[in-house]
Amino acid sequence: MSESPDPRLPSARSAPTVPYASYLRVYEPLAAFPEPERTHWADYARRGATPTAQDELRRSLVDLVRVPVVGVPVHESADAFTAEVDGVLLVCPWRTRLRGWLALQELQAEFPLPVLDAALPAAARRRATEEYELWRGRNPDARPWIRTGVWQVPLRWFVLVADEEREYVPGEGLRYRTPMVQARRRLARGLRTLREAEGYGMLAEGLVEVGSWLEEFHPRSMVELDYGGLLHALPAERLDADHSAADLAAGLAALRTGDRDGAARTYGALAERWRAVRERLFAN
16 A cells, blocks of 8 residues: 545545445455554544545546556555444455456456557556566455455445435435444345245356355454445435335245245346446436
8 A cells, every 4th residue: 555645636525526436345344454454443543534535436447547547546545434333443445456457357347359459458457467477476465455346336245234224314325334243144044045036047157146245354344235336326315215124035035935936027127227227327
């Protein structure tokens, strides 16, 4: 980690909001970090006034408007999100450079070459891939603390949280926060249910992948599902009425009791709601 926040960049309070991503974050206790990183985060938290998710997104977009385009940051971010739970400081490092490399891999797998070339020249992609391979060789166990969904909240994320953990403040945010042990317990139970049913293979595969990721973190961590920029893309009444975690839990409960028709209706309605949101990505 080598860079501090650039004070010349706009803050979330003074600049237009950049939508439209949701986030799944893990906040780990300081004890999970080795020195000297542990001391860095302790000092960082004491400074207060930490950046917001919108600040993070704006900083990542700065590189995309430079000439030439910088697809992945040159230096790793020294910033993090922090929270205090029961007197314990929890930290969620941004790891913007690592997430940039991973996002580039996803783009190369999903988009045709003409689209990729228009967004990021082949030479820049090649250079980023080479840099990532070298870095990965030195850091084989590295993983991101943050996952991102664009124009959606992936349905598998809702398995980790419960409706009673939902926090919605109109105009400010919609999120769920849950202890890691609860998230893992819900995931394991949901996975068992889906594997015993038919027609939910993709959701089950997604849970396996999320579960493998969660296993990498300290058991006393906190998991946060944040609607992020979707707050600015969806009407307030739509957000106020959104209880997707409860809906998915109802579908899983129906499967456990053998009510496959009821489960299909509940899950189908939930999937269609979020499909309609995701299709806005292609509206223009």
